[in-house]
Amino acid sequence: MKKVLIIAGFDPSGGAGVLLDIKVVRALNGYAASVVTSLTVQDTQRVYDLKPIDPHFFEYQLQKVVEDIKPDSVKIGLLGSSEIAVVLLRNLKKYSLKNIVCDPVLKSTSGFEFCKSEFVEFLKYDFFKACDVITPNKNEAELIFDVEIKNFDEDVLSCVQERMKRMGIKSCILKGGHLDGELAEDVLITQNEIYRVSAIKKGLPDEIHGTGCAFSSAFATFLAKGYNMYDALKQTKDFMIGLINASVKIGNGRLVLNP
Protein backbone atom coordinates (compact mmCIF):
# COMPACT_ATOMS: atom_id res chain seq x y z
CA MET A 1 0.00 0.00 0.00
CA LYS A 2 1.30 3.45 -0.92
CA LYS A 3 1.87 5.90 1.93
CA VAL A 4 0.95 9.58 1.75
CA LEU A 5 2.16 12.00 4.39
CA ILE A 6 -0.34 14.81 4.95
CA ILE A 7 1.07 18.02 6.44
CA ALA A 8 -1.87 20.37 6.95
CA GLY A 9 -4.16 22.19 9.36
CA PHE A 10 -7.07 20.86 11.40
CA ASP A 11 -10.61 21.99 10.56
CA PRO A 12 -12.93 20.59 13.27
CA SER A 13 -15.93 20.61 10.91
CA GLY A 14 -14.13 18.16 8.61
CA GLY A 15 -14.87 20.23 5.50
CA ALA A 16 -11.18 20.97 4.81
CA GLY A 17 -7.70 20.20 6.19
CA VAL A 18 -6.37 16.88 7.48
CA LEU A 19 -9.74 15.28 8.24
CA LEU A 20 -10.73 15.63 4.60
CA ASP A 21 -7.25 14.80 3.26
CA ILE A 22 -7.10 11.52 5.18
CA LYS A 23 -10.54 10.48 3.84
CA VAL A 24 -9.42 11.24 0.28
CA VAL A 25 -6.24 9.15 0.58
CA ARG A 26 -8.25 6.30 2.10
CA ALA A 27 -10.91 6.49 -0.62
CA LEU A 28 -8.12 6.00 -3.17
CA ASN A 29 -6.78 2.97 -1.26
CA GLY A 30 -3.70 4.73 0.07
CA TYR A 31 -2.38 4.87 3.64
CA ALA A 32 -2.47 8.36 5.21
CA ALA A 33 -0.12 9.54 7.96
CA SER A 34 -0.47 13.10 9.17
CA VAL A 35 1.45 15.83 10.96
CA VAL A 36 -0.76 18.77 11.92
CA THR A 37 0.63 22.30 11.47
CA SER A 38 -2.13 24.30 13.10
CA LEU A 39 -5.55 24.15 14.70
CA THR A 40 -8.36 26.30 13.38
CA VAL A 41 -11.74 27.36 14.67
CA GLN A 42 -14.07 27.02 11.70
CA ASP A 43 -17.41 25.66 10.54
CA THR A 44 -18.98 25.29 7.12
CA GLN A 45 -19.59 29.05 7.03
CA ARG A 46 -16.17 30.56 7.81
CA VAL A 47 -12.80 30.45 9.55
CA TYR A 48 -12.76 32.30 12.91
CA ASP A 49 -9.27 31.72 14.30
CA LEU A 50 -5.98 29.84 13.91
CA LYS A 51 -3.41 28.57 16.40
CA PRO A 52 -0.13 27.20 15.01
CA ILE A 53 1.45 24.12 16.64
CA ASP A 54 4.76 24.70 18.43
CA PRO A 55 7.44 24.37 15.67
CA HIS A 56 9.74 22.17 17.81
CA PHE A 57 6.91 19.77 18.58
CA PHE A 58 5.91 19.80 14.90
CA GLU A 59 9.49 18.90 13.90
CA TYR A 60 9.67 16.13 16.52
CA GLN A 61 6.48 14.54 15.12
CA LEU A 62 7.56 15.02 11.52
CA GLN A 63 10.99 13.40 11.99
CA LYS A 64 9.64 10.39 13.89
CA VAL A 65 6.94 9.74 11.29
CA VAL A 66 9.22 10.23 8.27
CA GLU A 67 12.04 8.06 9.68
CA ASP A 68 9.61 5.26 10.48
CA ILE A 69 7.04 5.38 7.67
CA LYS A 70 9.09 6.61 4.67
CA PRO A 71 6.24 8.19 2.67
CA ASP A 72 5.79 7.69 -1.10
CA SER A 73 4.43 11.22 -1.44
CA VAL A 74 3.77 14.32 0.65
CA LYS A 75 0.77 16.66 0.53
CA ILE A 76 1.34 20.06 2.11
CA GLY A 77 -1.68 22.23 2.92
CA LEU A 78 -2.14 25.04 5.43
CA LEU A 79 1.21 25.79 7.12
CA GLY A 80 0.00 28.10 9.86
CA SER A 81 3.21 30.00 10.63
CA SER A 82 6.48 30.98 8.98
CA GLU A 83 8.36 29.13 11.77
CA ILE A 84 6.64 25.88 10.77
CA ALA A 85 7.38 26.54 7.09
CA VAL A 86 11.08 27.03 7.88
CA VAL A 87 11.24 23.79 9.89
CA LEU A 88 9.37 21.90 7.18
CA LEU A 89 11.65 23.18 4.41
CA ARG A 90 14.72 22.05 6.36
CA ASN A 91 13.25 18.56 6.77
CA LEU A 92 12.03 18.19 3.17
CA LYS A 93 15.69 18.66 2.20
CA LYS A 94 17.19 16.62 5.05
CA TYR A 95 15.11 13.51 4.21
CA SER A 96 15.09 14.04 0.42
CA LEU A 97 11.32 13.56 0.44
CA LYS A 98 9.78 12.78 -2.96
CA ASN A 99 6.54 13.60 -4.79
CA ILE A 100 5.95 16.78 -2.78
CA VAL A 101 2.62 18.43 -3.63
CA CYS A 102 2.08 21.85 -2.08
CA ASP A 103 -1.37 23.46 -1.98
CA PRO A 104 -0.43 27.08 -1.17
CA VAL A 105 -3.28 27.85 1.23
CA LEU A 106 -2.89 31.62 1.66
CA LYS A 107 -6.47 32.74 2.28
CA SER A 108 -9.67 30.76 2.94
CA THR A 109 -12.50 31.00 0.42
CA SER A 110 -14.46 32.76 3.17
CA GLY A 111 -11.71 35.44 3.34
CA PHE A 112 -9.58 34.53 6.40
CA GLU A 113 -5.91 35.54 5.81
CA PHE A 114 -3.75 32.50 6.68
CA CYS A 115 -0.41 34.17 5.81
CA LYS A 116 1.23 37.56 6.41
CA SER A 117 2.96 39.18 3.41
CA GLU A 118 6.57 38.44 4.48
CA PHE A 119 5.58 34.79 4.90
CA VAL A 120 4.22 34.80 1.32
CA GLU A 121 7.61 36.10 0.10
CA PHE A 122 9.38 33.23 1.88
CA LEU A 123 7.04 30.72 0.27
CA LYS A 124 7.52 32.29 -3.18
CA TYR A 125 11.30 32.54 -3.19
CA ASP A 126 12.44 29.72 -0.87
CA PHE A 127 9.79 27.15 -0.08
CA PHE A 128 8.08 26.37 -3.41
CA LYS A 129 11.44 25.51 -5.03
CA ALA A 130 11.69 22.50 -2.75
CA CYS A 131 8.32 21.12 -3.92
CA ASP A 132 7.67 19.04 -7.05
CA VAL A 133 4.39 20.79 -7.82
CA ILE A 134 2.32 23.62 -6.38
CA THR A 135 -1.47 23.80 -6.87
CA PRO A 136 -2.67 27.41 -6.50
CA ASN A 137 -6.23 28.55 -7.20
CA LYS A 138 -6.90 31.76 -9.13
CA ASN A 139 -6.26 34.18 -6.23
CA GLU A 140 -3.20 32.35 -4.97
CA ALA A 141 -1.69 32.19 -8.47
CA GLU A 142 -2.22 35.93 -8.92
CA LEU A 143 -0.32 36.57 -5.70
CA ILE A 144 2.47 34.07 -6.36
CA PHE A 145 3.11 35.05 -9.99
CA ASP A 146 2.12 38.69 -9.74
CA VAL A 147 -0.21 38.43 -12.73
CA GLU A 148 -3.92 39.09 -13.22
CA ILE A 149 -5.77 35.91 -14.19
CA LYS A 150 -9.22 36.34 -15.77
CA ASN A 151 -8.97 33.18 -17.88
CA PHE A 152 -6.40 30.60 -18.91
CA ASP A 153 -5.49 32.18 -22.28
CA GLU A 154 -2.14 31.25 -23.84
CA ASP A 155 -0.49 34.57 -22.94
CA VAL A 156 -1.43 34.21 -19.23
CA LEU A 157 -0.09 30.65 -19.15
CA SER A 158 3.18 31.59 -20.91
CA CYS A 159 3.65 34.43 -18.45
CA VAL A 160 3.17 32.03 -15.51
CA GLN A 161 5.58 29.55 -17.10
CA GLU A 162 8.22 32.22 -17.59
CA ARG A 163 7.89 33.40 -13.95
CA MET A 164 8.01 29.80 -12.69
CA LYS A 165 11.35 29.35 -14.44
CA ARG A 166 12.67 32.57 -12.94
CA MET A 167 11.51 31.55 -9.44
CA GLY A 168 12.79 27.97 -9.73
CA ILE A 169 9.31 26.44 -9.38
CA LYS A 170 9.37 23.01 -11.07
CA SER A 171 5.68 22.47 -11.89
CA CYS A 172 2.40 24.16 -11.16
CA ILE A 173 -1.25 23.20 -11.54
CA LEU A 174 -3.43 26.28 -11.88
CA LYS A 175 -6.89 25.36 -10.58
CA GLY A 176 -9.72 27.12 -12.34
CA GLY A 177 -12.69 26.40 -10.06
CA HIS A 178 -13.06 30.14 -9.30
CA LEU A 179 -12.87 31.39 -12.90
CA ASP A 180 -16.04 32.51 -14.70
CA GLY A 181 -17.51 30.20 -17.31
CA GLU A 182 -19.18 26.84 -17.77
CA LEU A 183 -16.02 24.80 -17.36
CA ALA A 184 -13.86 24.00 -14.36
CA GLU A 185 -10.52 23.90 -16.14
CA ASP A 186 -7.12 23.11 -14.57
CA VAL A 187 -3.76 23.54 -16.25
CA LEU A 188 -0.52 21.70 -15.49
CA ILE A 189 2.45 23.88 -16.38
CA THR A 190 5.91 22.33 -16.30
CA GLN A 191 9.17 23.98 -17.33
CA ASN A 192 8.47 23.09 -20.97
CA GLU A 193 4.87 21.93 -21.34
CA ILE A 194 1.32 23.11 -20.80
CA TYR A 195 -1.45 20.54 -20.38
CA ARG A 196 -5.16 21.26 -19.80
CA VAL A 197 -7.99 19.21 -18.31
CA SER A 198 -11.57 20.36 -17.85
CA ALA A 199 -15.00 19.34 -16.62
CA ILE A 200 -18.47 20.87 -16.65
CA LYS A 201 -18.82 23.14 -13.60
CA LYS A 202 -21.41 22.05 -11.07
CA GLY A 203 -23.44 24.32 -8.77
CA LEU A 204 -22.89 27.97 -7.93
CA PRO A 205 -19.45 29.60 -7.52
CA ASP A 206 -17.93 29.04 -4.06
CA GLU A 207 -20.80 26.76 -3.05
CA ILE A 208 -18.57 23.81 -2.19
CA HIS A 209 -15.90 23.77 0.52
CA GLY A 210 -12.66 21.78 0.54
CA THR A 211 -12.20 21.20 -3.20
CA GLY A 212 -8.62 22.51 -3.10
CA CYS A 213 -7.64 20.26 -0.17
CA ALA A 214 -9.22 17.19 -1.77
CA PHE A 215 -7.60 17.94 -5.14
CA SER A 216 -4.06 18.12 -3.75
CA SER A 217 -4.37 15.03 -1.56
CA ALA A 218 -5.85 13.00 -4.45
CA PHE A 219 -3.04 14.20 -6.73
CA ALA A 220 -0.41 13.25 -4.11
CA THR A 221 -2.00 9.78 -3.81
CA PHE A 222 -1.81 9.21 -7.57
CA LEU A 223 1.85 10.31 -7.61
CA ALA A 224 2.53 7.88 -4.74
CA LYS A 225 1.01 5.13 -6.90
CA GLY A 226 3.54 5.88 -9.64
CA TYR A 227 1.40 7.89 -12.11
CA ASN A 228 3.23 10.65 -13.99
CA MET A 229 1.94 14.20 -13.48
CA TYR A 230 -0.28 14.18 -16.59
CA ASP A 231 -1.99 10.89 -15.79
CA ALA A 232 -2.23 11.83 -12.10
CA LEU A 233 -4.03 15.03 -13.13
CA LYS A 234 -6.49 13.14 -15.37
CA GLN A 235 -7.22 10.66 -12.57
CA THR A 236 -7.57 13.44 -9.99
CA LYS A 237 -10.00 15.35 -12.19
CA ASP A 238 -12.22 12.26 -12.63
CA PHE A 239 -12.11 11.61 -8.89
CA MET A 240 -13.02 15.26 -8.13
CA ILE A 241 -16.05 15.17 -10.45
CA GLY A 242 -17.40 12.18 -8.53
CA LEU A 243 -16.78 13.86 -5.16
CA ILE A 244 -18.33 17.17 -6.21
CA ASN A 245 -21.42 15.43 -7.60
CA ALA A 246 -21.87 13.69 -4.24
CA SER A 247 -21.25 16.79 -2.07
CA VAL A 248 -23.53 17.14 0.97
CA LYS A 249 -25.03 19.87 3.16
CA ILE A 250 -24.04 19.18 6.78
CA GLY A 251 -24.36 22.65 8.31
CA ASN A 252 -25.59 26.17 7.58
CA GLY A 253 -22.77 27.10 5.21
CA ARG A 254 -21.23 25.60 2.12
CA LEU A 255 -21.62 22.02 0.90
CA VAL A 256 -18.81 19.65 1.88
CA LEU A 257 -17.19 16.70 0.16
CA ASN A 258 -17.63 13.31 1.78
CA PRO A 259 -15.16 10.82 0.27
Ligand SMILES: Nc1ncnc2c1ncn2[C@@H]1O[C@H](COP(=O)(O)OP(=O)(O)OP(=O)(O)O)[C@@H](O)[C@H]1O
Ligand atom coordinates in the same frame (compact mmCIF):
# COMPACT_ATOMS: atom_id res chain seq x y z
N1 LIG B 1 -18.17 23.92 -9.15
C1 LIG B 1 -17.25 23.07 -9.61
N2 LIG B 1 -17.57 22.11 -10.50
C2 LIG B 1 -16.64 21.23 -10.95
N3 LIG B 1 -15.34 21.25 -10.58
C3 LIG B 1 -14.95 22.20 -9.69
C4 LIG B 1 -15.87 23.16 -9.16
N4 LIG B 1 -15.19 23.97 -8.29
C5 LIG B 1 -13.92 23.53 -8.29
N5 LIG B 1 -13.77 22.48 -9.14
C6 LIG B 1 -12.53 21.71 -9.34
O1 LIG B 1 -12.08 21.35 -8.04
C7 LIG B 1 -10.65 21.44 -7.98
C8 LIG B 1 -10.25 22.49 -6.93
O2 LIG B 1 -10.28 23.77 -7.56
P1 LIG B 1 -10.56 25.17 -6.88
O3 LIG B 1 -10.23 26.18 -7.91
O4 LIG B 1 -11.93 25.19 -6.29
O5 LIG B 1 -9.50 25.13 -5.71
P2 LIG B 1 -9.47 25.93 -4.35
O6 LIG B 1 -9.96 27.32 -4.58
O7 LIG B 1 -8.11 25.76 -3.80
O8 LIG B 1 -10.52 25.18 -3.48
P3 LIG B 1 -11.28 25.79 -2.21
O9 LIG B 1 -12.52 26.44 -2.77
O10 LIG B 1 -11.56 24.60 -1.39
O11 LIG B 1 -10.33 26.75 -1.56
C9 LIG B 1 -10.22 21.76 -9.40
O12 LIG B 1 -10.04 20.56 -10.13
C10 LIG B 1 -11.40 22.53 -9.95
O13 LIG B 1 -11.41 22.56 -11.35
Ligand SMILES: Cc1ncc(COP(=O)(O)O)c(N)n1
Ligand atom coordinates in the same frame (compact mmCIF):
# COMPACT_ATOMS: atom_id res chain seq x y z
C1 LIG C 1 -7.43 23.62 7.87
C2 LIG C 1 -7.79 24.26 6.58
N1 LIG C 1 -7.05 24.04 5.49
C3 LIG C 1 -7.39 24.61 4.31
C4 LIG C 1 -8.47 25.43 4.20
C5 LIG C 1 -8.82 26.08 2.86
O1 LIG C 1 -10.05 25.65 2.35
P1 LIG C 1 -11.17 26.69 1.82
O2 LIG C 1 -10.49 27.61 0.86
O3 LIG C 1 -12.21 25.82 1.19
O4 LIG C 1 -11.66 27.42 3.04
C6 LIG C 1 -9.23 25.66 5.37
N2 LIG C 1 -10.32 26.46 5.35
N3 LIG C 1 -8.88 25.07 6.54
